[in-house]
Amino acid sequence: MDGLTEAPDSALLVAVGNGDGRAAQALVGRLAPKLLSHATRVLGDKDEAQDAVQETLVKLWKIAPEWRQGEAKVSTWCYRVLVNHCTDRLRARKPSVALDAIAEPVSDIKSAVEGMTETARNDALQHALGTLPDRQRQAVVLRHIEELANPEIAQIMGLSVEAVESLTARGKRALKQALEGRKDELGYAE
Amino acid sequence: MSDTDKDDIALEQLFSAARSQSPAADDDFMARLMADAETGAAAAVTTLASQEAKPSRSGWLSKLTTAWLPASGLTAAMAIGIFVGASDTDLGVSSDFLLSDTDYLIEDFLPGSGFGEFDDTEISG
Structure with missing residues (x-):
């Protein structure tokens, strides 16, 4: 294989700025799955997520001629643009989950989760994520599913590290509450 | 073990399930992105050339x-x-x-x- 596989993202992007289509395709292979994962978790809609990722990458190609190595991480830049696209799309929607749809909490999420299949766990989490405010949802997905470090999330979301910690902590509490309120769907009873 | 600890474990199990079942990018979508990448790179070099040809x-x-x-x-x-x-x-x-x-x-x-x-x-x- 050629040097594309070993080259850092920023070197590939500089090559894109010089018209290298293969470098652009190598970047798509690296970045698109991660970006799509985030957008799908946050938006909860495959088509919308794909559109958001496509828009993000088109923007990346546009800034490629001005990209300077060492100024920023390409993936951080992409996440930042994607987070903004997702926020715009979420704001354009009506709230999908009414507050009164969250039922009374039950005592034990753990036993319920242990009895679920992987797919059911995935679905339960996706549903619970949908109940979180936009910023909390994005922060929780970046931290606990994409497993990014808090300083990088802070850069992506334009917040301080402390604010990210607070956002993810509140997000986790809200997730627990949302899961506790869905005892029927989770397949257990008191 | 406290209820909070139990909840944290349960939540981590859900996160773990989510990580192992990342939404897959289908072939049509990837083909679309690859086509954009080719076009984007070609447009980038055009932009660069026009910037160089028009000095301030x-x-x-x-x-x-x-x-x-x-x-x-x-x-x-x-x-x-x-x-x-x-x-x-x-x-x-x-x-x-x-x-x-x-x-x-x-x-x-x-x-x-x-x-x-x-x-x-x-x-x-």
Whole structure:
């Protein structure tokens, strides 16, 4: 294989700025799955997520001629643009989950989760994520599913590290509450 | 184990399930992105070429200035070199003027050039 596989993202992007289509395709292979994962978790809609990722990458190609190595991480830049696209799309929607749809909490999420299949766990989490405010949802997905470090999330979301910690902590509490309120769907009873 | 700890474990199990079942990018979508990538790279090089072909006003001024300065320095150095070199010959030219406080006029170096005619001329507007 050629040097594309070993080259850092920023070197590939500089090559894109010089018209290298293969470098652009190598970047798509690296970045698109991660970006799509985030957008799908946050938006909860495959088509919308794909559109958001496509828009993000088109923007990346546009800034490629001005990209300077060492100024920023390409993936951080992409996440930042994607987070903004997702926020715009979420704001354009009506709230999908009414507050009164969250039922009374039950005592034990753990036993319920242990009895679920992987797919059911995935679905339960996706549903619970949908109940979180936009910023909390994005922060929780970046931290606990994409497993990014808090300083990088802070850069992506334009917040301080402390604010990210607070956002993810509140997000986790809200997730627990949302899961506790869905005892029927989770397949257990008191 | 407290209820909070149990909840944290349960939540981590859900996160773990989510990580292991990342939404897959289907072939059509990836093909779309790859086509965009080709187009984007081609457009990027066009953008770069147009930026280079259209220099800014400050750009050409800067180039003009930087080109003029070495040329003027070179001319001055050549002129001084000629005088210093000529001072050791019998051309009647001396380089003492470089070291003394005496005022010199062009007529002193080029007798008969006519520059002396302007020495006492008042410029009237």
